[in-house]
Amino acid sequence: MTRPDRKPTVLQVIPDLKTGGAERTTVDVAKALIDAGWGAIVVSQGGRMVEELEAIGATHITLPVKSKNPVQIWRNAAQLQKVIRENGVDLIHARSRAPAWSALWAARREKISFVTTYHGIYNQTNALKGFYNSVMARGDAVIANSEYTANLIRQRHPFARDRITVVHRGSDLTALAPESVSEDRKAALRDNWGIADKRPVVLNLARLTAWKGQRVVIDAMAELARSGDTKTIAVLAGDSQGREAYLWDLRDRIARNKLQKRVFLVGHCSDVPAALALADISVVASVEPEAFGRAAVEAQAANVPVIVSDLGAVPETVLAPPEVIEDERTGWRVPPGDHVALAVAIRMALGLSDDARNDLTDRAANHVRASFSVESMCAATINVYRQLLGR
Template structure:
């Protein structure tokens, strides 16, 4: 099996490619990944995958046309039975190579690809041209159906998987949590409300700052609101956040701590994890990982994230694993955070157990890999006689 992706740097698509390759290798198949390389190459190889250096990230039409033939030769020589693309430019190359060799081709939507112009929609449409089109959430599947209704019969939803061995309280030494609290300047008496996401407007940092101001005005103190994420060069937005913090008098209360390399420990350190996105998320990794660790979550009722959190009104309060609030609604976010922070020990422990069980049942890494391998087999197995 050959997966093609621009690079093997950190990211959801890249991580999933490595995880699926490991699952293939464990099942006894050869797992090839064609990409330009990256920091995950070593992990790919250590888990049984094979890296094929390939200029998969190019968007030059002439180079892409040449790459179709080049990839077809590689696939032929390596006896590849199926090509799986995880990004648009590589998908055009993979589609061409698969058609040359007359082998199955499938794609995975790791995000939403819309496009306002006809050329852009045509370019994006390659992701809906797979013999099977995998969507990483029900929300993403709905977007694909609305944009490319002709692809509807071929869409399969396979939620992104979480490594439950890594995101387990028992796997995290207390020293890791203590180290983060010290690095963030959080006192022993302070609880943490964490927003772990890159600093970009649609991730909702401004909404959380507004909610923090409302909570302080209500008398709720000894809370550290931690914004853990890289600004990725968005100096203007960072300055805007700092001005808002100063205007609300929240210096020292709201803290920008930069990139966090140990998100498992960060989620465990938090009393509540906030995911206040103001634009739709294609999945909702932070909410799933936090629930796996038993930390209460408050998320925007928008995009795919609500699929990962059990909460009223769609579910009874007795099975709640978190809270859903309207996107961009700071008072609603503040109210939900206050409710989460007010949980007693028994109620918090019961919610943590429900959340972990929910993630184990629906969002485990093993479930995702098994579903993906089943999809491969469905494409490779001949139809039953009379079927």
């Protein structure tokens, strides 16, 4: 328990700060801590988001915490102990498995609170992998980013059942609103992508990895082309993160379907609101369960109709029949990996009248404002910290 006359300091640990939902959440929580007058430290191996983190007043410390080497994980625990002692850290929050083991050992040795966030659906094919994953359920408090994730933790790690708190991942909804994006930003991004004006744009915002389903999007575009659609284009915006074989596979798939002028691989996108402002539809085509699905939330916040794979946590983020009636729909859910169903949903979304589209996007925006703001996420996270620290 911290002294009542001193603001606490929280140390977050994450493999790197390159891109991704967990990384975005780390920076958002750090900013909320600084705004509340608390101390905020992040340990990672670095990345493009470090500059943003330091600009808000948080401290970044570079350590090799991405390593899964058991010896390095053990050494990292000692390094984290040093960070804890030198900076008066009161609580350590781990957001990935390898650094979580180091953080757990450091927290126990230094007798400070240990929090985890279960950000992903970690593969668990054997007992050894189950033990490795279990560190994410060993926190004094365990944060799940969706009810889907919370249920998974309960099934896998029953010992953590009473320590789970659901905190939905939050987004900066104000920045995502269409009126927040200038015409200059949209024009600059359009020029950067090399896409023509006034063509329907299907946007897929996801790092380039097979389970995110970019192949399904390409196949759906081929299906649209076969049905006579000559206008719609798709933008696949995401970093390959070194997966060159997968990148070449996508390029080959585009070429084999003669879609070079219809499907664009544009790399990492740093201006997500502008990307969504250029989109007519946003597609989340994952073929494995999403623990949360931030891209779907952000599309709805940006007034963009969204189509998602029907698995994982998406029933929490995108409302659709049969869970709700048609008049409460906020997007479409299609079977994962089904490019024909995806093409049908794209045609349906593009065929909406202006009034029907506005009704849909208004419902969707209201839905995410009620549940998925960055402010509510940060407040709930800091409340977890307060409970552990007696504040």
